[in-house]
Amino acid sequence: MRLMLHGCAYWIWWKLRAACPKRPPWRRAQFDTLRLHLVRLAATIVEKKTRIIVTLPASCPRKGLLLLLFDALAPPKTA
Template identity: 50%
Template sequence: MRLFLHIGAYWLMWSLRSLMPRRSRWRGIQFDTLRLRLIKLAVRLETLKRSIRLHLPRSMPDQGILGYAPARLPRLVS
């Protein structure tokens, strides 16, 4: 089971990295850096009726890429 979860996590990280713009530094970044910059974030979570809203800190250095990456992900729920 653990191997299955690791394979899934690797595939998700590879997919996220491949969604980045072709000429950006995010396209060839290491998985550990990608995990620390985009996934392990301190956010305030607000659950609404039909959506989830994340409130990021204002001092976050990579705010621009967080708006770009989720917009390119395919919709999971219609």
């Protein structure tokens, strides 16, 4: 079970890194660097029936990058 969870976590980090812009510091960043810069921040997360709302703090230094990643990782909208 632990191996499966670690494999899933690695896949999620790989997808996150692949969704990053093609600028040099993000596309080739190590997972620890991504964790320190993107995940370790204070955010409010509210789960609704059809969507998840993430509210970032006003002083978030990487807000633009996070919004870009959220849009890239979101499922495609259906009509």
